[in-house]
Amino acid sequence: MYKLFLCLRYLRRRYLALVAVVAVALCVMMVLIVVSIFDGFLSKVEYAARGLCGDIVVDASSISGIGLYDEFIVYLKDEAPEVKAATPVIYTYGLLRVGHQTNTVQICGIRLPERLAVTQFQRDMFVQDGWKNTSFDPPLERLISRTEKHMELIKSISLRESSKPDDKRDEHLLDKLYIADINVAGQREMLIQVSLRRRDIETIRREIVAEQAKPADRRDDDTIRKLTEQIEEVAKRLDRDFRPPEKRIILGLGLSGMSFRTPDGETVRRVTPGRRAVLTLLPLGRGLSITNTPSTATFTVIDDARTDLYIIDSNTVYVPFKTLQELTEMGPGYSADNPTQIATPARCSQIQIKVKAPYASDSELIKVRKKVNTAIKKFTEAHPSFAQSFSSFAEIIIPPDAQTWREKQAKYIGIIQKQRAVVTIMFGVISLVSVLMVFAIFHMIVTQKIRDIGVVRAVGGSAGGVMQIFLGFGAATALLGSAIGLTGGYFFVRNINEIEDWMSNWFGVRVYDREVYLFDKIPNTVEPMTMLWLAVGAIVAGLIGVLLPAIKAGRMQPVEALRYE
Amino acid sequence: MSKRMLDASGLHKSYRMGRVNLHVLRGVSLSVEHGEFVAVIGASGSGKSTLLHILGLLDKSDKGQFILDGNDAAKLSSRRRNRIRCQDVGFIFQFYHLLGELNVLENVMIPAKVNYSTIGWIGQRRQAKTQAIELLERLGLKDRLKHRPGELSGGERQRVAIARALINKPKILLADEPTGNLDSKTGLQIMKLLKTFNDAGQTIVMVTHDQDLAAAATRIIHLRDGRLK
Numbered sequence: 001m002y003k004l005f006l007c008l009r010y011l012r013r014r015y016l017a018l019v020a021v022v023a024v025a026l027c028v029m030m031v032l033i034v035v036s037i038f039d040g041f042l043s044k045v046e047y048a049a050r051g052l053c054g055d056i057v058v059d060a061s062s063i064s065g066i067g068l069y070d071e072f073i074v075y076l077k078d079e080a081p082e083v084k085a086a087t088p089v090i091y092t093y094g095l096l097r098v099g100h101q102t103n104t105v106q107i108c109g110i111r112l113p114e115r116l117a118v119t120q121f122q123r124d125m126f127v128q129d130g131w132k133n134t135s136f137d138p139p140l141e142r143l144i145s146r147t148e149k150h151m152e153l154i155k156s157i158s159l160r161e162s163s164k165p166d167d168k169r170d171e172h173l174l175d176k177l178y179i180a181d182i183n184v185a186g187q188r189e190m191l192i193q194v195s196l197r198r199r200d201i202e203t204i205r206r207e208i209v210a211e212q213a214k215p216a217d218r219r220d221d222d223t224i225r226k227l228t229e230q231i232e233e234v235a236k237r238l239d240r241d242f243r244p245p246e247k248r249i250i251l252g253l254g255l256s257g258m259s260f261r262t263p264d265g266e267t268v269r270r271v272t273p274g275r276r277a278v279l280t281l282l283p284l285g286r287g288l289s290i291t292n293t294p295s296t297a298t299f300t301v302i303d304d305a306r307t308d309l310y311i312i313d314s315n316t317v318y319v320p321f322k323t324l325q326e327l328t329e330m331g332p333g334y335s336a337d338n339p340t341q342i343a344t345p346a347r348c349s350q351i352q353i354k355v356k357a358p359y360a361s362d363s364e365l366i367k368v369r370k371k372v373n374t375a376i377k378k379f380t381e382a383h384p385s386f387a388q389s390f391s392s393f394a395e396i397i398i399p400p401d402a403q404t405w406r407e408k409q410a411k412y413i414g415i416i417q418k419q420r421a422v423v424t425i426m427f428g429v430i431s432l433v434s435v436l437m438v439f440a441i442f443h444m445i446v447t448q449k450i451r452d453i454g455v456v457r458a459v460g461g462s463a464g465g466v467m468q469i470f471l472g473f474g475a476a477t478a479l480l481g482s483a484i485g486l487t488g489g490y491f492f493v494r495n496i497n498e499i500e501d502w503m504s505n506w507f508g509v510r511v512y513d514r515e516v517y518l519f520d521k522i523p524n525t526v527e528p529m530t531m532l533w534l535a536v537g538a539i540v541a542g543l544i545g546v547l548l549p550a551i552k553a554g555r556m557q558p559v560e561a562l563r564y565e
Numbered sequence: 566m567s568k569r570m571l572d573a574s575g576l577h578k579s580y581r582m583g584r585v586n587l588h589v590l591r592g593v594s595l596s597v598e599h600g601e602f603v604a605v606i607g608a609s610g611s612g613k614s615t616l617l618h619i620l621g622l623l624d625k626s627d628k629g630q631f632i633l634d635g636n637d638a639a640k641l642s643s644r645r646r647n648r649i650r651c652q653d654v655g656f657i658f659q660f661y662h663l664l665g666e667l668n669v670l671e672n673v674m675i676p677a678k679v680n681y682s683t684i685g686w687i688g689q690r691r692q693a694k695t696q697a698i699e700l701l702e703r704l705g706l707k708d709r710l711k712h713r714p715g716e717l718s719g720g721e722r723q724r725v726a727i728a729r730a731l732i733n734k735p736k737i738l739l740a741d742e743p744t745g746n747l748d749s750k751t752g753l754q755i756m757k758l759l760k761t762f763n764d765a766g767q768t769i770v771m772v773t774h775d776q777d778l779a780a781a782a783t784r785i786i787h788l789r790d791g792r793l794k
Contacts, residue, residue: 460651
């Protein structure tokens with residue numbers, strides 16, 4: 001009983017121990033903040049990476065792609081009941097021109113809404129986020145309302161910025177906002193024009209119907225002909241200005257020149273739905289040859305998407321699967337003898353697979369991936385055109401390869417994992433300072449308490465008991481330090497964005513530049529397991545620090561302790 | 566009560582101080598009966614405190630036999646020695662040796678806390694507290710229960726030390742120059758207290774260099790150059 005009593009009393013009354021408490025608290029807080037922020041970044045990237053390509057990805061073994069993909073998906077669902085959904089995707093590269101801005105882009109041909117069953121593509125879309133029927137043909141009214149809402153955002157940022165005092169106002173930002181406002185206003189105007197033309201077509205169509213409904217003797221066929229020509233004329237103009245669903249494009253939000261981020265992290269778009277975009281690409285579906293001539297097609301921007309992976313968002317655009325298949329000449333190849341007979345099947349570059357929820361863990365996914373690879377082998381044996389290449393080595397059939405999302409995105413995740421490990425080790429080593437501090441402080445405390453040790457021994461306390469007093473004292477110090485550190489670290493991480501804002505306002509320097517970084521906010525989640533491990537680590541570190549002084553105290557002879565001057 | 570409280574014969578003890586070997590006790594033999602008040606008088610460095618430490622099982626003799634209340638000190642395990650020190654022996658030191666972080670009541674209760682395990686203490690806490698308060702009341706420290714040692718006079722501190730020594734109702738009280746750090750008036754008061762406890766049956770062995778104080782004891786032994794005279 002005396003051991004617990006004395007170690008708690010020393011903790012309360014030995015103010016020197018508070019220095020050790022503060023040292024432990026600061027180290028725990030520092031490590032918690034670093035680990036939590038890196039964990040936050042890592043889980044965001046993992047979430048984004050998984051959301052990008054589904055759970056399992058089957059990649060073509062050559063640029064010729066994967067044939068019979070729809071048949072394979074049906075076959076796969078029979079072979080692997082764990083598979084919930086799958087969708088083919090085409091990837092190729094090209095040039096995107098929007099206004100005067102040209103970007104080299106990765107073009108991704110997708111099937112909407114099929115892709116939504118496999119990936120989290122819908123998340124963070126500008127127009128269709130939360131929209132049930134995501135497609136390349138969202139309602140015009142929704143496009144207009146989202147554009148108008150964005151104009152309001154631009155106006156509110158402009159107002160906020162221009163109301164700042166002269167010395168704090170960012171004129172460059174105001175200029176950028178002004179240009180964005182003009183662009184977005186123009187695009188909105190175009191959408192409204194499209195809406196009006198559609199209404200015109202509808203009105204003319206009603207007039208035609210009314211005319212056709214008249215008795216034959218009163219019907220004016222000439223009027224009907226004129227109205228029909230009028231509809232065709234308007235529809236032609238409409239198709240030119242606002243391309244049909246198969247010629248619509250979704251842009252990656254990070255494409256150069258399409259948007260920018262304010263210092264407060266708001267995304268301001270320069271390009272909104274309705275804008276014309278021209279894609280130029282080399283059709284590689286029949287293999288790479290000097291006779292390949294580039295394909296060019298004009299698209300209408302219908303939305304933008306954000307995966308949170310900068311490397312994807314900064315260079316990816318999404319177009320309808322069928323359209324890209326045609327542009328890349330990956331569509332079906334017909335027999336020269338019989339133009340109606342398909343000689344080579346249509347192809348895709350990749351098949352993305354979503355598994356059912358109980359099989360989504362990493363270990364289960366590896367099992368499913370093995371099953372998918374077995375299915376690929378079997379299917380290839382039965383249908384060689386599934387994996388057939390159009391290269392000069394066409395007779396060599398290399399089946400496509402399946403990878404889990406983690407394997408596929410290892411290069412993105414690995415970078416952050418390595419950074420996290422390096423920084424954690426670095427801060428862990430720095431935290432050894434707390435062990436040395438605890439050692440030094442407890443050595444001093446034991447030296448100051450030698451008489452007390454003698455008294456405790458004189459009244460019957462054992463050597464082990466004395467040692468336990470100081471070990472308990474050290475553990476209590478570490479426990480208190482880690483509790484303070486964890487509490488401080490938790491609240492720091494939870495409010496890190498507000499703290500960063502406050503520091504920015506106070507000192508005028510942004511530590512986390514939202515214009516540059518991938519995420520608009522610093523991750524602010526704290527994992528309970530991280531806290532638990534840190535508490536355990538701090539207590540072990542405290543015990544290591546106090547061990548030698550405690551042994552010294554325990555080994556002290558009572559007579560020597562009582563005589564100590 | 567037929568057994569002797571303590572019986573020491575031929576005790577030797579030497580220390581090494583640097584390169585010099587100090588032979589402090591040179592064959593000390595001593596017996597103390599239950600209820601006796603023995604004063605050991607000797608000059609500074611004569612080995613009084615060393616003898617007291619051996620008698621209180623705080624130290625071991627190099628040679629000789631020492632039996633405390635029927636227990637042969639040489640055969641006692643360290644666990645048993647701790648137990649006897651806790652339950653059967655009470656120490657009073659010249660410099661009080663109170664724990665500065667604890668108040669008067671807590672200082673007095675420390676030996677009682679050592680005496681019980683955590684679970685045992687739950688059952689005994691109230692009784693031990695009552696006993697400590699009673700003891701402090703008897704020693705005139707009723708109003709000082711919550712005071713820290715730094716807030717007390719020398720005499721008061723020594724009275725707290727006496728209460729601490731008595732809390733576990735020890736069979737023997739060992740006092741090492743209990744008045745050595747006090748003025749003569751306060752010293753006399755402390756001696757009166759010790760005499761009172763001895764009159765009530767408490768066995769006391771006190772070492773001192775003051776002949777006048779030793780007069781309060783029932784038997785006086787002189788220690789010179791490590792030998793009893």
